[in-house]
Amino acid sequence: MAPLRGRSRELGQLLDALRSAGNGRASLAVVSGEPGIGKSALLAAAVEQAERQGFMVASAAAHQNDNISPLASLAPALRAGPDPLIGTEDFLELAALNAQPLWLAERVADLVGRRLADRRTLIVLDDAQWSDPLSAFVLRVSIARLSTANLLWLLASRPGDLIDQLIDAVRGQVPVHTLPLEPLTADAIQDLAADRLNHSVDPALAVQLAGVQGIPFLAEQLVAGLYLGDANASGPLPTGLVEGVHRRTSGLSELSRDLVRTAAVFGSEFRLEDVAALMATPVARLAAPLEEAIDAGLLTDAGSVLRFRHELLRSAALADVPPSAQRALHGAIASQLMSAGRGAAAAAPHVLAVAQSGDVAAVETLREAARDLLATMATTAAEVILEAFGLTRVDDPLRAEVGVEVVSILLTARQYDRAKAFADDLLSGTALYLGPITPHLQAMLRLHLAPYQWASGRLDVRELTIANPQFAERLAAYRALAGADVPSTADDPVAEAVLQVAAAEQARAAGRYAEARDLYAKARQAETGLGSLPDALLEVGELYCRAEADELPAALDRVRELMTAGDSWSAPQLAVLRARLEYAAGNLQEAESAAISGLRWMDQLHDRTLAPAADQVLALIALARGHLTQARKLAGSDPTITALLAIADGDVKAVRRLAVTRPDFPDRITVLLQADAVDELIRLSPSAASRGALAVVAAGNDVTELLEAVEVVRTANRPLLLALAEERLGRAALEAGDRQTGVTALERALDSLTALGATAPAGRIQAVLQAAGVRRRRWAAVPPRAQEGWEALTPMERRVALLVAEGHTNRSAAEELVVSASTVGTHLRAAFGKLGVNSRVQLTRLVLERFAPPPNA
Numbered sequence: 098m099a100p101l102r103g104r105s106r107e108l109g110q111l112l113d114a115l116r117s118a119g120n121g122r123a124s125l126a127v128v129s130g131e132p133g134i135g136k137s138a139l140l141a142a143a144v145e146q147a148e149r150q151g152f153m154v155a156s157a158a159a160h161q162n163d164n165i166s167p168l169a170s171l172a173p174a175l176r177a178g179p180d181p182l183i184g185t186e187d188f189l190e191l192a193a194l195n196a197q198p199l200w201l202a203e204r205v206a207d208l209v210g211r212r213l214a215d216r217r218t219l220i221v222l223d224d225a226q227w228s229d230p231l232s233a234f235v236l237r238v239s240i241a242r243l244s245t246a247n248l249l250w251l252l253a254s255r256p257g258d259l260i261d262q263l264i265d266a267v268r269g270q271v272p273v274h275t276l277p278l279e280p281l282t283a284d285a286i287q288d289l290a291a292d293r294l295n296h297s298v299d300p301a302l303a304v305q306l307a308g309v310q311g312i313p314f315l316a317e318q319l320v321a322g323l324y325l326g327d328a329n330a331s332g333p334l335p336t337g338l339v340e341g342v343h344r345r346t347s348g349l350s351e352l353s354r355d356l357v358r359t360a361a362v363f364g365s366e367f368r369l370e371d372v373a374a375l376m377a378t379p380v381a382r383l384a385a386p387l388e389e390a391i392d393a394g395l396l397t398d399a400g401s402v403l404r405f406r407h408e409l410l411r412s413a414a415l416a417d418v419p420p421s422a423q424r425a426l427h428g429a430i431a432s433q434l435m436s437a438g439r440g441a442a443a444a445a446p447h448v449l450a451v452a453q454s455g456d457v458a459a460v461e462t463l464r465e466a467a468r469d470l471l472a473t474m475a476t477t478a479a480e481v482i483l484e485a486f487g488l489t490r491v492d493d494p495l496r497a498e499v500g501v502e503v504v505s506i507l508l509t510a511r512q513y514d515r516a517k518a519f520a521d522d523l524l525s526g527t528a529l530y531l532g533p534i535t536p537h538l539q540a541m542l543r544l545h546l547a548p549y550q551w552a553s554g555r556l557d558v559r560e561l562t563i564a565n566p567q568f569a570e571r572l573a574a575y576r577a578l579a580g581a582d583v584p585s586t587a588d589d590p591v592a593e594a595v596l597q598v599a600a601a602e603q604a605r606a607a608g609r610y611a612e613a614r615d616l617y618a619k620a621r622q623a624e625t626g627l628g629s630l631p632d633a634l635l636e637v638g639e640l641y642c643r644a645e646a647d648e649l650p651a652a653l654d655r656v657r658e659l660m661t662a663g664d665s666w667s668a669p670q671l672a673v674l675r676a677r678l679e680y681a682a683g684n685l686q687e688a689e690s691a692a693i694s695g696l697r698w699m700d701q702l703h704d705r706t707l708a709p710a711a712d713q714v715l716a717l718i719a720l721a722r723g724h725l726t727q728a729r730k731l732a733g734s735d736p737t738i739t740a741l742l743a744i745a746d747g748d749v750k751a752v753r754r755l756a757v758t759r760p761d762f763p764d765r766i767t768v769l770l771q772a773d774a775v776d777e778l779i780r781l782s783p784s785a786a787s788r789g790a791l792a793v794v795a796a797g798n799d800v801t802e803l804l805e806a807v808e809v810v811r812t813a814n815r816p817l818l819l820a821l822a823e824e825r826l827g828r829a830a831l832e833a834g835d836r837q838t839g840v841t842a843l844e845r846a847l848d849s850l851t852a853l854g855a856t857a858p859a860g861r862i863q864a865v866l867q868a869a870g871v872r873r874r875r876w877a878a879v880p881p882r883a884q885e886g887w888e889a890l891t892p893m894e895r896r897v898a899l900l901v902a903e904g905h906t907n908r909s910a911a912e913e914l915v916v917s918a919s920t921v922g923t924h925l926r927a928a929f930g931k932l933g934v935n936s937r938v939q940l941t942r943l944v945l946e947r948f949a950p951p952p953n954a
Contacts, residue, residue, distance in 0.1 A: 099292045101142040102313075103285025104135065107276045111143045111251070114274050115150065118249040119217045124271050125240055127225075127260060128253045130278035132409050133314030136253035137223055139278070143251060147219040155182050156221035160366045160404075163229040165442045167195040167473040171232035174220055175205070182220075183208050195473040198231055199665035199698060202238035210243050217247040225254040225263075230476035237263055238701055241270040266701075280311025289313055293320045308337070314409060321394055323410070334412050342413035345393050352378070353386035357395055361415040362426040364446075366404045375426070375433055427451045431462070441466035442474075445481055452488050460485045460499065467506055475510035482506045491531045497523070500530060501541050511666055511702065513549050520546060540565035540572060544628035547575045552634050553706055571595065571628045578602070594623035598630055598638075605642055606760050608781040614642035633664035637674050644678050647784045649814050653678045660691075668698045673707045676714040681764045683816030683853045685718050692718075709733060714763055720745060721817075723857035725888055737762050745857070746887070747895030766790050767818045785813035793822045798829040800838060807842070816853055820846040824862055831869055840871055889931040897924040901937055902944035 101108060107128070114126050128136045137158075144154050157173035168191070175183045183191070187208050194201035222228070228236070240250055240263075254260040256277075264273055281289070286306050290298050298306065302319075309315035309324070318324035318338060323345055325337040346354050359375055360367050369387065373380045387403070390396045395414065397406050405411035415423070427450040434444040445466040452459035463485035470478035482503050489496040500523045507516035520542040522529045540563050550556045556579040561572050570587040574595035577583040585600065587593045601616035617639035621632055636659070644652040656675045663671060672695025679688035692711040699705045712731045716738045719728035725745055732738040737758045743751035755772035758765055769777050770790040778794065781787040789810030796802035803826040810822045823846035830839030843866050850859035866873075890898065893914075900910040907925065911918040934940050 100288075101138060102289040102292065103281040104139050104142070104278075107139055107278065108142055108146075110274055110276060111139070111249075112146060114249050114272075115143070115147055115152065115219065117272070118219070118247050119150070119152075121245060121247050122272070123240075123244050123246050123248040123250075124274060125250045125252070125264070125267055126274040126276065127264060128251070128276045128278060129256050129260065131255060133312045133407070134278045134280070135313040136278060138313065139276075140221055140223055140251060140253050144219065144221060147249075151217060153180075153213075153216055153218045154221065155218070156223070158223035159225055159227040159229075159232070161227050161364050162366055162443075162446070163227055163232070164477050165445070165470065165474065166229060167231040168201075168229065168235065169232065170225075170228040171222065171235055174222060175209070182212050182218075194665075195231070197665035198234050199238070199668045199701065200661065201231070201665075202235040202701075203242070205235050206239040206242035209239060210246060213243070213246050213248060215247060219249050219251060221251045223253045225252040226257050226259055228259065230474060233259060233263060234701075237266045240267045241697070241701075244271045281313055281316075282311065283307065286311060286313070286316050289316055290320050293317060314407060318410075323394060323413075334409070334416065338409060338413045339416045342395070342410060343417050345395070346414070346417065349389050349393060350386055352383070353389040356383055356386045357390050357414050358418045359426065360396070360403065361405070361411050361418065362423055363430060365408050365411050366399075366402050368402055371430075371433070371437075374437070375429055424451045435462070440469055442469045442477075442481075445484075449484055454488055455490050455493070456488055457495070460488050460495070463488070464499065464502065467502070471506060471509055475506070479503075479506050479510040479512060491528060494532055496530055497532055497538050501538070501545065504542055504545050508545060508549055511704075513553065516549075517546060536563050536565040537567065539563045540568040541627065544568060544571055544575075547628055548630045551575070551578055552631065553704075568628070574599070575628070590624040591626045591628050594620040595628070595630060597623075598635065601638060601642075605638070608760060608787075610642040610645035610782050610784070612782065614639055614646055614648075617642065631664070631667070633659075633667040634670060636663075637667065637670045641674060641677070644681065645784065645786075646782065647786075647813065649678060649682055653682060666702070669695050669702065669704065669707050671695075672698060673710045673714070676711060677763045680714050680717060681815055681817075683849075683855075685721060685854045688714055689718050709735070713738065717741075717763060721853075721855040721857055723860065723888075737768060741768075746899065747890075747892045748899055749896075764815070764817060767815070767821060770794060770818065770821055785809060786815055786818055789813055789822065790818065793825055798832065800826065800830050800833050800835055803829055804838070816849050817855065820850050820855070820858065820862075823849075824858070824865075827862075828865065831865075836869070840866065840869065844871075885931050885933065887932070890928055891924075894924045894928045894931070897921055898928045898932070898940060898944065901925060902941045 111126055114124050117124060128139055130136050140156075144156060147154050155174045155177045157171065157177065159170035163169040172188075175181060176188060181188075183205070191201060191204060194204060222236070236250070252260070252263075264275070267273065283306075286309060287298050287303060290302065290306055305319055306316055309319060315324050315335060315338065318341060322341065323338070324335070324341040325344070346357055349357070355376060356372060359372050363372065369383060370380055373383050376383075387396070387398075391398060394406060395410055397404050405414070418426070427447040431444040431447040431451075434447070435441065441462050445463055448459050448462050448466075452463075463481055467478040467482035467485065470481060482499070486496065486499045486503050489499055500519070504516045504520045504523075507513075507519065524534055524539060524542060526534065543560055543563060547556060547561065556575065558576050558579045558581050561576050561579065563572055565572065570589040570592035573583045574587055574592040577585070578595055578599040585596060587596055597616045597620040601613040601620065604610075604613035604616060617635050620630070621635045621639065623629075640652045640656055643649075653675070656671060656678060659671050660668075660675060672691050676688045676692035676695060679685075679691055692714045695711045696708060699708055699711075712733060713735060716728045716731035716735070719725070719731060720738075720741055725742060728738065729742055732742060737755060740751045740754040743754075752772055755768050756774035756777060758768045758772075758774075758777075762768060766778070766781070766786045767790075770793060773794045775791065775794055778787055778791040789806055789812075792806030792809055793803065796806050803822075807819070807822045807826050810819050813819070823842045827839045827841075827843030827846065830836075830842060843862050847859055847862045847866065850856075850862065887895075896914060897910060900913055905913065907918045907921045911921045914921065929935060929940065932940065932943060934943060
């Protein structure tokens with residue numbers, strides 16, 4: 098390999114990144130610059146160094162036509178070499194996930210992660226600016242997921258939005274090294290030319306090399322005779338390169354020249370059989386002309402396809418084809434690809450190259466291409482349908498029809514805000530569309546948007562008030578879903594399903610979970626059509642209600658199944674639901690993993706609507722583990738979490754605030770039991786959990802009734818709820834002098850909570866048992882109390898600190914706590930020492946910083 102000239106600093110940065118990868122610090126390096134600046138050469142040098150150091154290397158290059166094939170850009174890197182990152186069997190299974198980008202990305206990251214293990218690896222993608230959308234998405238997910246691997250991701254790209262978005266998405270997950278390439282110095286250009294010539298540069302060539310303005314590709318082509326130095330070398334396509342390529346092709350046979358020109362119109366990558374068909378020449382006759390073009394340094398044979406050696410060479414060859422001939426060739430290529438069964442998607446770039454406003458045939462081809470791409474390449478489909486829309490005239494009725502399709506495809510591509518803005522513009526009489534805005538058009542657009550607006554909580558009744566007979570029932574049903582008062586039944590099956598969901602939402606909010614479960618299930622069985630609600634979201638609602646209606650294990654099993662086989666666009670909803678159900682089932686570690694996954698997927702899908710719900714579960718887990726500072730960071734403005742924190746800090750009065758816990762709070766029944774909220778428990782639909790909790794509250798301190806209530810709770814499969822009920826039973830039994838019953842119940846609760854990792858309530862129960870004189874060979878490993886800070890305070894010290902911060906004197910605090918003033922003073926001095934303060938003012942300031950307002954307020 099020829100030495101790399103003038104890039105020692107950049108290569109040094111890449112070697113540093115390789116060393117970090119070898120030490121388990123994964124990172125992303127992005128080499129950027131204009132065509133011909135030497136990006137590929139730098140990548141090749143890095144690959145050579147990585148192989149010398151024992152790195153496994155997987156590399157590929159993206160191409161212009163990748164945009165129509167899912168994972169076309171990244172797949173060659175995943176499959177490269179005799180021992181690829183992803184084996185054949187696993188890779189074939191990935192094809193089934195092309196329409197589920199998140200699951201596919203997660204699966205790729207999982208497979209690659211397993212394959213890497215502790216092996217040092219370099220993954221390279223050249224020309225990343227041409228990456229297909231699915232490859233770009235998989236890159237974003239995999240780079241973040243594999244942040245602890247011995248791995249360096251190395252990309253080369255022209256500057257642009259795609260690479261900027263990738264860098265923004267992974268920054269903070271892994272270190273990012275950006276290496277913008279500048280033109281080489283004159284000395285480096287001279288050295289590069291000497292390397293290619295295998296001898297020193299003569300003065301005449303040195304003068305010509307000065308004209309390449311530091312672009313290494315042009316220097317190499319000058320040496321190869323494909324570039325003639327000129328004064329316009331800094332332009333987008335140097336005239337000298339065009340003239341050089343023209344001179345080189347003039348020495349080719351006429352058939353070889355035609356081959357090169359035709360191929361240039363196809364793109365940087367093409368099939369010989371396609372060019373042969375377009376030239377009406379047998380493939381066999383093109384073998385020798387092809388060899389001429391390869392020998393001339395213009396083309397390279399990549400096996401199944403042919404490529405130009407560099408995009409600038411293709412551009413130079415294309416400049417030798419008159420614009421009128423280019424247009425004719427693009428049209429012929431589009432027709433040929435369509436007639437050969439290659440599909441409208443393959444023809445679309447060539448259609449766009451020649452289509453003019455009002456070209457109905459071009460519009461129809463592009464619409465077909467968008468539909469073909471929609472299942473696996475929704476992002477590309479959205480851009481194609483927008484191109485089709487742009488070709489229609491502003492007053493053409495066809496524009497409205499295509500506009501509806503634009504909204505539909507944008508929604509399928511999960512570009513909600515863009516779809517809503519487009520629909521609003523279409524209906525507002527702007528220059529976007531000057532045709533008639535009919536009620537039918539309004540209804541079509543609003544019904545396309547309504548399911549997604551409902552899912553995001555942005556359904557607006559005003560936008561659904563449209564006098565359209567054809568869709569009147571569906572519009573009315575959505576008004577009901579948005580809270581308006583409309584009929585509760587409909588003849589239209591889509592409308593009836595929406596009304597059932599509206600009723601299900603009302604039943605769920607009222608705690609009638611069995612009723613809501615059945616309504617969701619009926620809605621999912623209805624006939625689908627324009628305005629149908631997404632089945633995946635309806636099943637999320639159904640599973641939530643199943644869990645609340647004595648079907649927690651079955652609901653949890655189904656959610657786990659959907660996490661790998663369901664609609665990946667619903668991944669955040671599924672993750673949050675799983676986190677809630679795992680928490681209710683006492684599986685704290687699994688609940689935490691699900692919530693964290695949900696937050697990660699929200700970031701990847703650019704929708705953090707459910708982030709507060711995920712944080713809610715994480716805060717509850719932190720509370721169960723006694724990590725109060727972490728819980729406080731996650732609590733936000735959630736009133737129930739804030740109340741639970743206040744209770745943990747010693748504010749016994751905060752228990753009353755738990756009675757108003759919102760219906761959608763995770764494991765709400767356990768919270769209501771803690772608050773003795775009889776009225777709220779009565780309102781819930783009868784389930785083992787709600788009946789048991791209500792019986793526990795009603796039993797008070799009656800040990801016999803508590804024993805019966807606990808047995809009801811035991812059938813609910815909710816360990817945290819059961820532990821709380823057992824604790825109530827144990828404390829009541831000890832107070833009643835029934836030591837055997839009390840100790841047995843408390844020990845069961847302690848063992849259960851310890852096994853679940855709920856160390857905070859386990860520590861509380863252990864303290865009760867120890868105070869009762871219980872001796873065990875081994876107690877639960879309750880984490881030691883912190884030595885300083887708020888967590889270091891005992892419950893009594895916290896209560897004293899909170900009362901003093903509210904303005905109590907030692908005497909009034911003593912009256913509140915029913916202790917002596919000297920006891921209050923003792924606790925206050927201990928709190929001062931642990932908190933590092935020496936006055937009531939400082940203590941008050943600290944409490945106000947931690948609580949706003951103080952929790953006893």
